[in-house]
Amino acid sequence: MNELTSNELIGSKDGIDVVSGLPVYPLGHHEPRRADLDPKVAKRAERQVATMFGISALSIIGAITCYIVVPNDKLVYIPPIGPVNANHVTVGVLFGLGIFLIGTGAIHWAKKLMPDVEVTEERHTYTSSPEDKAAFGETFREGKQASGFSEFKLIRRTLLGAMALFPLPLLVFLRDLGPMPGTKLRETIWAKDIAIVTDATYRKIRPEDIPVGGLVNAVPANLLDVEEQDGNLNARGKASIILVRIAPAEIVSQQGEGWDYQGILAYSKICTHVGCPISLYQQRTHHLLCPCHQSTFDLADSGNVVFGPAARRMPQLPITVDADGYLVAQSDFHEPIGPSFWERG
Ligand code: FES
Numbered sequence: 572m573n574e575l576t577s578n579e580l581i582g583s584k585d586g587i588d589v590v591s592g593l594p595v596y597p598l599g600h601h602e603p604r605r606a607d608l609d610p611k612v613a614k615r616a617e618r619q620v621a622t623m624f625g626i627s628a629l630s631i632i633g634a635i636t637c638y639i640v641v642p643n644d645k646l647v648y649i650p651p652i653g654p655v656n657a658n659h660v661t662v663g664v665l666f667g668l669g670i671f672l673i674g675t676g677a678i679h680w681a682k683k684l685m686p687d688v689e690v691t692e693e694r695h696t697y698t699s700s701p702e703d704k705a706a707f708g709e710t711f712r713e714g715k716q717a718s719g720f721s722e723f724k725l726i727r728r729t730l731l732g733a734m735a736l737f738p739l740p741l742l743v744f745l746r747d748l749g750p751m752p753g754t755k756l757r758e759t760i761w762a763k764d765i766a767i768v769t770d771a772t773y774r775k776i777r778p779e780d781i782p783v784g785g786l787v788n789a790v791p792a793n794l795l796d797v798e799e800q801d802g803n804l805n806a807r808g809k810a811s812i813i814l815v816r817i818a819p820a821e822i823v824s825q826q827g828e829g830w831d832y833q834g835i836l837a838y839s840k841i842c843t844h845v846g847c848p849i850s851l852y853q854q855r856t857h858h859l860l861c862p863c864h865q866s867t868f869d870l871a872d873s874g875n876v877v878f879g880p881a882a883r884r885m886p887q888l889p890i891t892v893d894a895d896g897y898l899v900a901q902s903d904f905h906e907p908i909g910p911s912f913w914e915r916g
Pocket of ligand 1: 844845846861863866879881
């Protein structure tokens with residue numbers, strides 16, 4: 572059997588598509604539109620499109636203005652929805668209208684003024700030849716000419732104006748991300764002599780409460796006061812730790828000299844990948860496994876990453892005991908806890 576040549580594999584033969592085997596139908600009769608025949612109709616269509624782009628630009632400016640001047644706590648009553656935030660409604664409606672009018676203006680332009688002749692294009696091989704690329708460039712130039720982008724100055728200018736304003740609200744909305752965090756991402760409420768208490772019962776912990784191989788979830792003793800004052804759980808999210816006890820002979824390294832107490836090590840509970848809380852601990856290997864993406868840290872070797880997507884070790888909290896024999900922090904963490912952020916070294 573003769574194989575088809577690449578030329579035979581594309582296009583049609585005797586009215587049949589050689590690839591699909593389906594009939595290829597001839598193009599229908601083209602009926603010119605009124606705008607094709609009557610310059611006045613074309614001019615009117617141009618004005619309609621320009622009006623849509625112009626109102627779009629005004630809507631976007633209005634959205635930015637409302638975002639700035641309409642108080643964020645003002646409510647308006649919209650039946651049947653009820654009371655809604657005036658700032659959100661005005662910004663949303665005007666910004667939405669701006670986007671909608673850019674879209675409808677473009678559709679109206681295409682339907683009324685751009686060429687609507689049907690064309691056929693033979694299937695071609697995947698890689699374009701230099702001639703095809705040159706032809707594409709020529710077609711693009713012809714299309715640009717035919718679309719009237721150069722000819723209809725009013726449309727061009729209003730479209731460019733609307734498109735130029737379109738991203739502005741997105742920049743203004745960045746303000747809603749809130750103030751810059753300052754040092755908040757670098758500090759926790761741990762400090763020298765802050766007692767370490769159990770996470771669930773807020774009970775102080777003595778070294779003898781933790782057997783070798785054991786793990787305790789813990790928080791700073793001042794956490795409840797801080798939460799009451801702040802009214803949120805941010806402090807807990809950063810200060811939660813785990814305590815593990817490893818036989819001192821099995822500890823390979825720590826992040827600082829004397830940061831353990833008789834083999835009890837304190838590490839942040841927040842994964843350095845994207846911040847999941849971790850407490851899956853394998854006593855035999857001293858590995859801490861994050862359930863989210865399986866990052867694994869060796870707590871007997873400075874909390875270094877031994878597997879998974881985390882790029883940094885788990886930060887270690889230096890601990891000791893106070894005069895009454897309870898575990899306390901020596902200081903805050905010496906490096907930011909949790910996942911990466913832009914200024915973290
Ligand atoms: S959050 Fe821990 S591995 Fe992704």
